[in-house]
Amino acid sequence: MTRAITLHEVSKYYPKQPAPAVDRFSLDIAPGEFLVLLGPSGCGKSTVLRMIAGLEDITTGELLLDGEYSNDLAPGDRKMAMVFQNFALYPSMTSRENIGFPLRFEMPGEEHGPRVDETARILGIEEILDRYPGQLSGGERQRVAMGRAISRHPSVFLMDEPLSNLDAKLRAHLRAEIARLTHGMGVTTVYVTHDQAEAMSLGDRVAIMRSGVLQQISSPREAYHLPANVFVAAFVGTPRINLLQATVIAPLGGGMWIDFGRQRLGLPEPLSLDHQMLRIQQGRPIIVGLRSEAVRIAQPSQAHAGEVVISGIVEHVEYQGHESLVHLNTGSRPAVVPELEAPRPAVSSGRGASRRAANGSGGIGRLAQKAARRIQSSVLDGKGSTVPGGVPPRPDHAPGHAPVSVMDRPAAAPETQTGDLVVRTGPDIRLRRGDRVPLLVDLAHLYVFDHEGRRICPAPNEQPRLE
Numbered sequence: 001m002t003r004a005i006t007l008h009e010v011s012k013y014y015p016k017q018p019a020p021a022v023d024r025f026s027l028d029i030a031p032g033e034f035l036v037l038l039g040p041s042g043c044g045k046s047t048v049l050r051m052i053a054g055l056e057d058i059t060t061g062e063l064l065l066d067g068e069y070s071n072d073l074a075p076g077d078r079k080m081a082m083v084f085q086n087f088a089l090y091p092s093m094t095s096r097e098n099i100g101f102p103l104r105f106e107m108p109g110e111e112h113g114p115r116v117d118e119t120a121r122i123l124g125i126e127e128i129l130d131r132y133p134g135q136l137s138g139g140e141r142q143r144v145a146m147g148r149a150i151s152r153h154p155s156v157f158l159m160d161e162p163l164s165n166l167d168a169k170l171r172a173h174l175r176a177e178i179a180r181l182t183h184g185m186g187v188t189t190v191y192v193t194h195d196q197a198e199a200m201s202l203g204d205r206v207a208i209m210r211s212g213v214l215q216q217i218s219s220p221r222e223a224y225h226l227p228a229n230v231f232v233a234a235f236v237g238t239p240r241i242n243l244l245q246a247t248v249i250a251p252l253g254g255g256m257w258i259d260f261g262r263q264r265l266g267l268p269e270p271l272s273l274d275h276q277m278l279r280i281q282q283g284r285p286i287i288v289g290l291r292s293e294a295v296r297i298a299q300p301s302q303a304h305a306g307e308v309v310i311s312g313i314v315e316h317v318e319y320q321g322h323e324s325l326v327h328l329n330t331g332s333r334p335a336v337v338p339e340l341e342a343p344r345p346a347v348s349s350g351r352g353a354s355r356r357a358a359n360g361s362g363g364i365g366r367l368a369q370k371a372a373r374r375i376q377s378s379v380l381d382g383k384g385s386t387v388p389g390g391v392p393p394r395p396d397h398a399p400g401h402a403p404v405s406v407m408d409r410p411a412a413a414p415e416t417q418t419g420d421l422v423v424r425t426g427p428d429i430r431l432r433r434g435d436r437v438p439l440l441v442d443l444a445h446l447y448v449f450d451h452e453g454r455r456i457c458p459a460p461n462e463q464p465r466l467e
């Protein structure tokens with residue numbers, strides 16, 4: 001049996017905490033669904049999970065299990081199994097005994113052997129049934145912990161970052177195994193993670209949280225293509241969406257531009273309905289979102305319909321094997337979303353330094369984070385500021401001016417700059433720091449968020465092309 005879970009306006013206040021850890025959270029989880037709770041550290045994901053499990057009281061609101069009011073149901077009566085990040089196994093018991101342990105209470109007086117064997121077969125751990133936890137690798141221990149949850153035949157799996165203690169390769173492997181297992185068993189699963197890649201690959205739907213508040217509940221695909229707000233846009237997707245501060249210019253005489261300060265995007269006429277709606281944003285700060293695949297490096301003559309041209313100066317090329325990520329400076333002001341980590345770190349000429357910066361550790365990483373905080377304080381309140389180390393204005397880089405050809409090298413590029421745009425290219429592109437390149441922006445993949453971060457383009461009730 002698998003269960004439907006409904007949370008209705010659920011809030012959780014911890015004593016002596018002024019703000020709720022979870023704030024009026026509503027969600028319907030269908031029987032057999034795999035739902036992922038996703039969000040940054042401290043946003044309330046585990047608290048939601050623990051309230052579903054009955055390990056945490058609900059302050060206000062209702063929990064319904066299969067439509068029945070269940071706020072006060074004892075944890076043991078909920079028929080749920082939890083798998084935690086720290087998979088606690090009894091060290092003095094073999095894997096077989098650990099897996100069979102909960103069955104002592106669930107099936108008292110019955111023979112547990114067949115159930116344990118069946119579980120081991122599902123998980124492919126028959127070989128390690130007679131070993132003690134101390135004789136197992138991290139991945140094997142986590143499999144045994146999952147075995148302990150599975151053997152009970154629960155109606156719901158609750159998983160709290162079950163893979164976060166494992167190395168990347170094992171994580172990817174077990175992730176696929178969890179998806180196969182839970183779908184195969186058809187058991188309702190609620191899975192907590194702060195890893196968006198994990199959420200996107202596992203969930204039938206993802207519920208994205210920020211500061212205790214649900215931001216969006218949708219399929220992973222919709223969260224990526226139709227983020228409800230700038231927070232979701234920034235949290236979902238790798239590399240991070242490019243977010244640039246901008247304003248709308250729409251003179252009475254016609255035409256419409258998105259102005260980034262030093263460059264403008266001219267919107268093609270006749271204006272689409274979505275673009276017409278941007279007129280009311282005139283005079284207000286907006287945030288433009290461009291995913292890295294929405295911009296390509298190519299000559300203006302190669303532009304397709306719907307692509308418009310700007311230019312950028314190469315800061316750094318990140319070779320990734322199957323592709324390269326080109327960090328560019330377009331002279332725009334990046335927008336930073338509070339609660340998410342610093343924007344792209346400053347890049348120095350030293351390779352090691354750039355790696356440290358990318359990791360956010362070391363001096364440069366800290367400086368980048370400091371710079372980010374400074375920018376952050378001026379972003380989203382509309383005041384804005386130029387990026388430290390930005391490119392000085394050039395006459396041919398002025399708003400509306402046509403871009404120059406690929407490989408135009410500015411006379412003097414500053415030593416350390418912060419790129420504001422990351423673009424995906426093929427792995428074999430040959431670019432050097434300081435090269436100026438034309439960029440074709442695909443307007444079909446342009447997102448616009450208002451000054452409060454809500455998506456206004458594509459308009460909220462419209463579906464963009466999902467190819």
Ligand SMILES: Nc1ncnc2c1ncn2[C@@H]1O[C@H](COP(=O)(O)OP(=O)(O)OP(=O)(O)O)[C@@H](O)[C@H]1O
Nearest residue numbers: 014015017021040041042043044045046047048194
């Ligand atoms: N027992 C507690 N007493 C007081 N505050 C708590 C308690 N448990 C959690 N909190 C606070 O509630 C908020 C949400 O915590 P929660 O553990 O649910 O977040 P999370 O999104 O799961 O974070 P993480 O990914 O780091 O585990 C945090 O600010 C946390 O400090």
